[in-house]
């Protein structure tokens with residue numbers, strides 16, 4: 025069941041398909057091309073030249089955005105928020121946001137359209153000076169960047185590989201089995217082959233009518249490459265596979281929801297806008313990819329029929345039954361909204377379905393973020409110059425017959441191609457536009473950029489009013505059926521996009537007298553005015569209250585990072601682990617430091633023998649989590665695992681907070697006033713209730729985590 029694998033959706037850097045378009049020689053409109061340095065700032069004094077596109081490091085160097093901000097305030101008037109032009113009595117021109125698209129690869133076309141719609145300045149060949157935004161086609165490391173924003177997080181490609189994702193979800197399943205039952209039961213082979221055999225045998229014995237099917241997926245594979253189905257662990261092909269590359273074996277969902285008798289999956293686009301604080305957005309529409317042969321439940325006879333069982337576009341496009349359609353409601357690739365419309369006409373509760381999907385997305389991101397933070401601090405250590413990151417992820421979701429969404433995989437580089445290959449005559453292919461892809465993908469890229477707009481962020485930071493502030497009385501809600509080109513729609517589009525971006529910000533905004541003219545002026549100045557409302561919907565922190573109780577691994581990762589010691593490392597050495605134990609007061613007469621060392625060696629050796637990452641020696645985050653589980657089980661024997669772990673985290677955080685407070689007080693020196701409250705003595709810290717209060721508040725806050733459980737759906 026080998027895949028021809030032609031869809032240029034990259035799985036890992038090594039597998040990025042060749043032939044990604046190089047920046048075209050004939051760049052579009054001259055105005056979009058890179059201007060000479062002296063032209064480029066448009067009312068903004070140019071930043072000091074930086075050799076090789078690198079920004080100077082060192083204090084005070086906070087990247088392009090910062091420098092632009094200083095420019096806006098005028099030379100020597102850093103505190104002023106008025107623009108240079110305004111000071112001279114003429115309206116200031118909005119400085120373009122600059123985007124380096126030289127590494128955009130297969131997302132280039134969709135990116136170009138988005139940038140044209142936003143009227144931002146594209147640098148298709150890169151730029152000597154820093155850009156505001158860098159658009160990478162594959163990974164964070166496509167380019168050396170020291171400022172601005174980049175559309176990839178370090179470590180994301182590694183995190184969403186099939187094995188790493190399965191491990192991260194499994195850790196969450198150990199803690200919260202019911203909340204994480206949206207991911208099929210999985211085994212990582214070869215290391216878990218005996219476990220796989222034993223568990224399947226046990227399940228079959230306890231439930232004889234159960235006739236399972238398993239799907240075998242090579243780690244790091246994509247586009248259905250190397251995937252096959254088996255009915256039993258003893259399948260000969262699996263044994264052969266064990267010698268070559270590691271795989272994830274999953275229970276096959278044999279009763280998917282069908283439309284027109286066909287299996288389909290959903291590709292949803294998710295924007296991870298920020299890791300700390302966590303901000304997640306979901307695109308309101310996505311794609312549905314259909315199989316091209318009517319579905320039948322797996323039997324030994326049909327197991328090999330890829331067009332029946334695998335929904336990959338890259339496979340099904342080779343079926344004679346594949347339907348290219350310009351209509352978003354038909355064909356082998358449709359919009360997800362058209363599928364929802366179809367389901368809702370059959371009485372399906374679409375609201376519930378969306379809410380289940382949002383919940384799946386948030387929970388999956390919560391499983392990925394702890395380790396992403398470890399990568400992040402390693403690549404961009406705190407205090408060192410570096411870019412901030414955001415990333416569009418592709419979530420592949422299958423709906424079961426009972427409408428339960430199941431996570432298939434997360435893609436760090438979802439295909440952003442907006443054209444497809446068409447065979448004109450045998451062997452002769454042509455790239456033709458794909459309206460369905462364009463509609464969805466351009467909106468996702470454009471609105472991601474709108475959310476990341478560094479100028480908007482700066483305006484927010486400076487508490488400046490946004491381009492247009494409109495009262496709800498003057499502009500009552502308008503039907504979305506208005507034509508997009510309509511100027512009136514444009515006005516409302518601003519209002520709606522601002523409302524959807526941050527409804528609480530806009531609630532009390534009032535239109536100033538006589539500002540209708542101002543509004544029209546702003547529309548001509550601000551290209552956003554002609555754009556529809558954002559297609560990305562914030563789901564986190566919006567729904568944080570319902571999900572924060574799940575963030576235990578996140579808190580463990582914070583402890584882990586604290587004790588990593590050396591900047592740039594991702595593994596904890598034995599000394600770091602000992603310091604963690606000591607500082608958190610975890611050793612006692614029952615658990616000596618010698619036992620601590622044994623625990624460290626045992627767990628670290630096992631994880632390192634799995635051969636995941638041999639670059640560094642030491643304890644990786646997953647190994648630390650396992651050690652933490654052991655410590656929690658020892659200390660809080662009778663509780664369920666997640667309560668054991670939560671209690672131990674509270675305990676550690678409490679002791680570290682005391683230590684921090686103690687260090688703070690000691691480092692400041694003991695003033696007379698403090699001497700009355702706190703005494704640093706060799707045997708430890710003595711706190712009066714007054715100084716203890718912040719710690720107690722912290723503890724109370726930590727204990728409140730239990731309250732979140734009540735919000736669980």
Ligand code: ADP
Pocket residue numbers: 208239241245246247248249251274275276277278289333334335336420422432433
């Ligand atoms: P790839 O990255 O190679 O596309 P996926 O995990 O997305 O790998 O699997 C490929 C296809 O196989 C999916 O699009 C889906 O149609 C099918 N598939 C994957 N896992 C399952 C599963 N557990 N149950 C049913 N179908 C699955």
